[in-house]
Amino acid sequence: LGRLRSRLSRSQSSLGRGLLTLLGGGDLTEDQWEEIEDTLLAADVGVGPTTELVTNLRARLAAEGVKDPARAREVLREELIGLVGPSLDRQLHTTGDEALPGVVLVVGVNGTGKTTTVGRLARVLVAEERSVLLGAADTFRAAAADQLETWGSRVGVPVVRSHEGADPASVGFETVKQGITDAVDVVLIDTAGRLHTKSGLMDELGKVKRVVEKQAPVTEVLLVIDATTGQNGLTQARVFGEVVDVTGIVLTKLDGTAKGGIVIAVQRELGVPVKYVGLGEGPDDLAPFDAEEFVDALLD
Ligand code: GDP
Secondary structure, three states: OHHHHHHHHHHHHHHHHHHHHHHOOOOOOHHHHHHHHHHHHHOOOOHHHHHHHHHHHHHHHHHHOOOOHHHHHHHHHHHHHHHHOOOOOOOOOOOOOOOOOEEEEEEOOOOOOHHHHHHHHHHHHHHOOOOEEEEEEOOOOHHHHHHHHHHHHHHOOOEEOOOOOOOHHHHHHHHHHHHHHOOOOEEEEEEOOOOOOHHHHHHHHHHHHHHHOOOOOEEEEEEEEEHHHOHHHHHHHHHHHHHOOOOEEEEEOHHHOOOOOHHHHHHHHHOOOEEEEEOOOOOOOEEEOOHHHHHHHHOO
16 A cells, blocks of 8 residues: 555655645635646646635635644645545445356456456455456457456466457356356456447447346446546546446556546546556556545645
8 A cells, every 4th residue: 555655646746746835824815726726627637626626625724714834734635535535435346146256347448458457456356365257358359358368367367258359248248157157256357448439339338238237247347547548538438437337437547647636537527436546557556546545645
């Protein structure tokens, strides 16, 4: 966890430092409040959450007559944590019905880090001594299944795959079927994320989910968003949110941006929590997301 904190703060602290410098003792002019707003917007926090934060912060600092920078920092910290959502359910849901495996669908646009996320999640679950099976339902590129197999052998879990161009839903079906036969705890399914037509995506993802659910309920639909894509990431969130019931977000490449506010914006957009963040390209660089830890890293 300390490592997560240091990884986060290295890329994120410019936002926190900027806010703290501007906030000073909390006794600000209109222009200074505008600068705070601009700083939040520049960090991809989004208009709604920025307005909410500034309104609440101003009201609290004024009500308490705060002049002390340490107290102003504490109020900022509390308001930021409130905005990130300290009590959202960030557990990965993998408990299947009765004897059935938990089924996790991992969705998102290609290149966001889906396959990497599936591999790293497998690693996390294996470390918790859960048995895992991977499904390569991204059949659009043969390389995607190869990449998943590399992860499978690295982590020591089997992978169900088919030929390039196979029906993704049939791979999903076969994976869950094998998962039930082998009595594994969790089935993780990597999907294709071609966004050229929304209806194509809707058909494909909807079908994967429907077909999989003929055998076992999907316990989690994780949407992978690349934190470096800003507004584009939010658009993707909206589109995926319309085609499938997303239950959690994985925000990758948070190491590659100082715009940590995207965490807040993307949760707001979808109304579901960020459950994991990607902090690098390595096999261990996926961390469970925690609101307090994130804000403390910002303000470090
Ligand atoms: P997919 O097409 O969505 O399955 O994406 P991949 O899993 O193939 O990942 C695309 C690229 O992003 C790869 O080079 C990954 O190593 C890289 N990547 C994934 N997650 C992270 C992250 O958290 N941080 C960084 N810096 N790179 C990442």
